[in-house]
Amino acid sequence: MDLRFSDADEAFRREVAAWLAENLAGEFAPLRGRGGPGDESALLDERRQWEGRVAAAGWACVGWPTACGGRGLTLPQQMIFYEEYARAGGPGRIGHIGEHLLGPTVIAFGTPAQKARFLPPIVRAEEIWCQGYSEPNAGSDLANVQTKAVLDGDHWVITGQKIWTSGAQWSDWCFVLCRTEPAAPSHQALSYLLVPMRQPGVEVRPIVQMTGDSEFSEVFFDGARTAADHIVGKPGEGWKVAMGTLAFERGASTLGQQLNFQNELDQVVAAAKQHGVNADPVLRQRIADAWIGLRIMRFNAFRTLGDPDRAELGREALITKLYWATWHRTLGKLAMDVLGPAGEITAGAPYELTALQRLFLFSRSDTIYAGTNQIQRNIIAERALGLPREPRPGK
Ligand SMILES: Cc1cc2nc3c(=O)[nH]c(=O)nc-3n(C[C@H](O)[C@H](O)[C@H](O)COP(=O)(O)OP(=O)(O)OC[C@H]3O[C@@H](n4cnc5c(N)ncnc54)[C@H](O)[C@@H]3O)c2cc1C
Numbered sequence: 226m227d228l229r230f231s232d233a234d235e236a237f238r239r240e241v242a243a244w245l246a247e248n249l250a251g252e253f254a255p256l257r258g259r260g261g262p263g264d265e266s267a268l269l270d271e272r273r274q275w276e277g278r279v280a281a282a283g284w285a286c287v288g289w290p291t292a293c294g295g296r297g298l299t300l301p302q303q304m305i306f307y308e309e310y311a312r313a314g315g316p317g318r319i320g321h322i323g324e325h326l327l328g329p330t331v332i333a334f335g336t337p338a339q340k341a342r343f344l345p346p347i348v349r350a351e352e353i354w355c356q357g358y359s360e361p362n363a364g365s366d367l368a369n370v371q372t373k374a375v376l377d378g379d380h381w382v383i384t385g386q387k388i389w390t391s392g393a394q395w396s397d398w399c400f401v402l403c404r405t406e407p408a409a410p411s412h413q414a415l416s417y418l419l420v421p422m423r424q425p426g427v428e429v430r431p432i433v434q435m436t437g438d439s440e441f442s443e444v445f446f447d448g449a450r451t452a453a454d455h456i457v458g459k460p461g462e463g464w465k466v467a468m469g470t471l472a473f474e475r476g477a478s479t480l481g482q483q484l485n486f487q488n489e490l491d492q493v494v495a496a497a498k499q500h501g502v503n504a505d506p507v508l509r510q511r512i513a514d515a516w517i518g519l520r521i522m523r524f525n526a527f528r529t530l531g532d533p534d535r536a537e538l539g540r541e542a543l544i545t546k547l548y549w550a551t552w553h554r555t556l557g558k559l560a561m562d563v564l565g566p567a568g569e570i571t572a573g574a575p576y577e578l579t580a581l582q583r584l585f586l587f588s589r590s591d592t593i594y595a596g597t598n599q600i601q602r603n604i605i606a607e608r609a610l611g612l613p614r615e616p617r618p619g620k
Contacts (some may be wrong), residue, residue, distance in 0.1 A: 260272055288303045293332050331344060358526055391440055557584045
């Protein structure tokens with residue numbers, strides 16, 4: 226297996242790096258390093274403007290086919306793009322859910338009319354999306370969603386509650402998994418609706434997380450409406466479409482994040498030197514382990530990429546989420562142990578956290594969202610290893 230990028234890909238890397246160096250400057254220079262985990266609400270207006278700059282230069286939705294308004298990059302090129310973006314300290318992408326979750330879903334399952342309506346505003350960063358799956362009693366057990374939608378003439382009317390909805394408070398649209406076929410078994414009872422957030426029947430209540438920021442919210446639908454044709458797939462096909470979205474969420478969109486992780490590991494190493502603990506033999510070993518884990522992640526990404534021309538991810542991708550989430554959570558713990566008592570101290574009101582404190586607190590959630598570690602292990606057992614299916618309630 227060749228673990229290097231081709232000469233053409235390296236030339237592409239230089240093109241990306243040059244564009245970022247030239248454009249993440251001037252008015253956009255303060256955005257470097259902002260808007261990441263635990264810092265999601267930072268400089269929202271400025272980041273929206275930045276998204277416009279990215280889109281105007283054709284660097285939005287780089288993995289989408291050109292016919293859908295994307296740049297049509299291969300998987301290795303996408304990885305290079307996200308690596309260079311992280312290396313340059315590019316700000317957190319507020320259009321992430323539209324670009325990586327809803328967009329690919331509409332491309333795979335949507336009608337031509339839906340593609341024409343919903344894809345261009347994502348590419349232009351004009352419409353921000355959020356993901357309305359989880360409910361108080363439907364997280365891992367997603368098929369248990371209770372939010373209902375009924376057809377009323379040419380509109381769906383939606384009633385229910387979602388929770389942990391990332392970015393809901395600054396989103397224009399939400400893709401909502403809801404129950405439309407009450408008589409059908411749970412997996413055939415669901416539909417995947419595209420619902421505008423800015424309407425009287427939608428109330429968003431941000432939840433303050435332990436990072437101090439409100440990355441997610443509760444969302445209440447009380448007679449919210451959306452057009453009858455804003456349904457992806459047919460009524461009752463919502464489970465299939467929702468699983469398609471989850472595959473995108475756990476797949477290619479995470480391939481390039483190792484550079485972000487490398488930046489964080491570099492900060493941990495710098496902190497170890499600053500705090501004089503770099504000679505501690507146990508911490509040294511844990512730092513070395515973190516470095517090794519990151520190399521393994523990178524090599525596995527190459528393995529996942531496989532054939533450079535391949536557009537889809539193989540079954541190797543099933544371990545990706547489990548591995549990176551566990552590694553990242555461990556890095557957060559290491560950061561705190563390196564900092565020692567200083568890790569518990571902030572500079573005083575308004576108690577702004579340091580990057581390493583945010584890393585520790587936010588990375589606790591990595592092994593929960595987009596499928597918990599336990600659920601990922603179930604998936605690996607059933608789909609990759611062919612072990613017997615886990616007994617499901619009521620079966
Ligand atoms: C930061 C963050 C952002 C999020 N953003 C979104 C979002 O934008 N949109 C959205 O819809 N959701 C979002 N979520 C919700 C996330 O998808 C759920 O938290 C996750 O699916 C787990 O569901 P739960 O919290 O209800 O926990 P539960 O499903 O109640 O799980 C509790 C515990 O039981 C374990 N467990 C459950 N079932 C099994 C099983 N069958 N086998 C073994 N163990 C099991 C779990 O692994 C977990 O440890 C987000 C969550 C976080 C933390």
